[in-house]
Amino acid sequence: MLSLVIAESALELVPKELQNHNSVLASSRKFNKKPSEILLDVSWHFAAMKKMKNEIKRGRPDLIHFCLLEACSIPLYFENRLQVFIHTIDDRVIFFDKSVRLPKSYHRFAGLIEKLYSEGVIEDNGKKLLEIKKMNFGDLIKNISPNKIIGLSSKGDSSSYQQVSEEIDDDTCMIVGGFAKGQFSDSIKKYFDKTRSVDKNPLEAHIIISRVLYEYEKRIIM
Ligand SMILES: C[S@@+](CC[C@H](N)C(=O)[O-])C[C@H]1O[C@@H](n2cnc3c(N)ncnc32)[C@H](O)[C@@H]1O
Numbered sequence: 001m002l003s004l005v006i007a008e009s010a011l012e013l014v015p016k017e018l019q020n021h022n023s024v025l026a027s028s029r030k031f032n033k034k035p036s037e038i039l040l041d042v043s044w045h046f047a048a049m050k051k052m053k054n055e056i057k058r059g060r061p062d063l064i065h066f067c068l069l070e071a072c073s074i075p076l077y078f079e080n081r082l083q084v085f086i087h088t089i090d091d092r093v094i095f096f097d098k099s100v101r102l103p104k105s106y107h108r109f110a111g112l113i114e115k116l117y118s119e120g121v122i123e124d125n126g127k128k129l130l131e132i133k134k135m136n137f138g139d140l141i142k143n144i145s146p147n148k149i150i151g152l153s154s155k156g157d158s159s160s161y162q163q164v165s166e167e168i169d170d171d172t173c174m175i176v177g178g179f180a181k182g183q184f185s186d187s188i189k190k191y192f193d194k195t196r197s198v199d200k201n202p203l204e205a206h207i208i209i210s211r212v213l214y215e216y217e218k219r220i221i222m
Contacts (some may be wrong), residue, residue, distance in 0.1 A: 002076070002172055002210065002216065003144045005085045006067050007137060007188050009178025012062035012090045012115050014040045014048075021048035037118060038109055057179040058089055064178050065109045066206040068102050073209075076217045081170075085140060086178065093135040097212035100129045137188050146173035152212070154202035155183060164196050165215035174206050174212065 015025050019035035027044040028035045042049055042059035043112065049055050064086060076082045077098075094116070103109045112130070116122050122130040136204040150167060152174065170176065175192065177184055189195070198208060 001080065001170060002084065002168055002174065003146060004062060004071055004082060004213075005087055005137075005140065005144075005173060005175050006178040006205065007087045007175050007208075008057060008089045008185060009064050009086050010180065011064045011086065011088045011113065012040050012058065012092075012180065013114070013149065014144050014145060015052075015090075018045065018048045018052070021045070023047045033114070035144060036073065037114055039114060041110075054089070054182075056181040060178075060180050061113065062106055063180060065102075065106050066204070067176070067178060067209055068109075069104065070206045070210040071213065072096065072100065072102055074213060074217065075221055076213055079221060081217075081220065082213070085144070086139050087135075087137050087140055089179070091134065091136045092132050093140050094134070095128075095131045097127060097129045099127070105181055105202060137191070141173065141191055146175055147171040149173045149175060149191050149193050150185065151175045151195040152198065152208055153177070153184060153195050154197050154199070156195035156197040158200075159196040159198055161198050161211045161215045164198055164212050165219055167194070167196075168212075168216050176209055 014035055018024055023045050024035045028038055031038055039061045040059040041061055045059060048061055052058060071077060071084045080098060084096055103112060116130050116132050120132060121128050150172060
């Protein structure tokens with residue numbers, strides 16, 4: 001099965017050092033949750049994030065919502081030919097059961113992920129739909145154990161959606177960055193067997209995901 005890892009995703013709870021910042025306290029009052037229970041989000045916490053390490057790659061949970069909706073609502077996913085993992089910037093991994101149906105509303109998605117952070121697992125009738133574990137990228141790759149890892153990056157070797165789809169087989173792992181700005185860290189890039197660029201411009205991660213997966217889907221199940 002093809003594996004898609006959305007790596008270094010800009011998805012995390014507000015870190016401890018920012019929890020007393022005014023912008024965090026204001027959003028915690030608005031959502032009626034403790035500062036430690038809410039997702040870091042640049043649209044609310046811009047002022048608090050200004051001095052954060054690696055700030056440009058953090059606080060965009062909305063991007064991950066888009067990526068997941070693209071990847072988990074397509075025939076490839078429903079027909080068990082694709083598994084999806086979120087690796088986060090703070091080294092956690094989210095695992096998804098095949099039967100999971102993610103909320104289309106961002107507000108409900110954020111609530112679900114906050115609940116996942118606090119409980120570690122989301123279950124339905126004893127079945128784990130979502131699970132989050134402390135795990136770095138290297139351990140996730142060991143866990144998936146693919147025969148080929150293709151990194152997608154605007155700095156990769158020039159290719160096309162179709163050409164990348166032709167390089168994919170059943171045991172491939174495709175890596176897309178879950179961040180808005182910046183590039184993959186060296187600790188992630190070192191795992192790539194190939195790095196491919198599919199457009200002359202940097203594009204949003206969900207566009208890259210939907211187009212490569214569509215080309216692959218046409219090749220194997222249409
Ligand atoms: C919004 S981009 C990150 C921004 C970054 N400045 C860049 O140039 O890739 C998010 C992810 O989408 C994928 N991506 C964006 N543009 C791409 C391109 N032209 N070719 C291949 N992958 C791309 C990469 O995986 C990237 O990490």
